[in-house]
Amino acid sequence: MELETMVALEEARPLIVFEPDWNDVLGRAQEARTARRSARGVRRARSAALVLAVAVATAVAITPAFGVRGRLGSFFSLATASQPRATWNLVGPRVAATGQIGAAARLTRVHQRTLRRIVSGGSGYRQVSLIGAIGEDGKPWLGQQGPGWASAFFPLFGPVGEVDRASWRTRTAHGWDGWQFPMYGRSDAHRVVFSYLAFGGTQKTAVTWATLIGFARSDVARVTAVTVSGATHLLHLGRGGGYAYAAVRPGELPRALRVFDKDGRLIGLQQFRLEPLEP
């Protein structure tokens, strides 16, 4: 094959920006099955479901009288449905690739049409958003954005490059108040959460505020933040597992993040040391 033809084929080789998603395949297969089944007899299925629902409701209502509710409960708890594999879902509203985030996307060569705001936390100049995107390698990349600044994007998994190191100390328009901190847990696919912490203070000797944002793997059910004063805050997990915690007083600063699965087991722990960074 001639070189020119080879070059043309390589130039036309499509760039793939999506990841394999086996659960989605299974979901589509199930949907198609369901659609076929419903086409065969929606009414029959509805009648059967109604009869079943009445039967279950009746059973639940009368079983205490016969002392068998415990057994009924055990019956349901024995059901062992196959558990989906844990995944990372970078979902959120679309972000226009304009201004600094657009420049950052171009600089680090992530696909500008794939920018998504995964989570936002804090307010005013302490506000930080985590922006997800698909890189040229077809893998997820992350960047941060705040009022008047944006970091470069870096890969969610894989080695940290030079561009990433530089972005660790991106100065914001707020001087010391805006020094950023490295992403905790990055380059570590075994973690159950990825957190990013921005913090600062009005004086160079003490940290007085912090904004913690991040997102959790799909098997995470609960995330709590423990403050330096010992209080525990349950963080809301948004669509895609995003969470945020904002502290505006020294006593509210986060000391640790605890991560639990649906059975209440502790499956992750992150500890934070908030110390002033030298510019």
Added chain:
Amino acid sequence: MADRIEQGATLAEIEAVYRADFERFATVAAAICRSQFVARDAVQDAFATAVRKRRQFRGDGSLEGWLWQLVVNQARTHRRRFAGRAAAELAAAHANTDVRRGEELPATEAAGLIAALPERQRLVVFLRYYADLSYDQIAEALGVKRGTVAATLNSGHASLRTMLEEVAG
């Protein structure tokens, strides 16, 4: 093998091929559909079909060949169904053509030349160079004879060469 002939492919076997070769499936589908987002749907739908019909896989060919057949057919169907969407994406890509992709031939122009090939030539070229399939595997995926693959590939090369000479001239 006898077990497979009786029972079809297993879910684990299909998943293993999906995970191992996803990028190749996606690349070929994207080349056919000329839209990576349409291609994603095509690959996902093709494998969903494979999951549903796995018991119908008789095992007289390779599992990979059967899956390639499903992906190629699904991609062709999607290309027809979502032609408008693909065109819009292509237009956007053209507007954002980037210098780092090469001075000699912008990606969209090369893709345009390849798109001008007859469909069978295009499919064979994609399967050969983007999926790195052998002649036998391509024949299995497209349901044609090995000799047909060789002849079609040869014609594809010749057509591309002619078009590139015209562009250069």
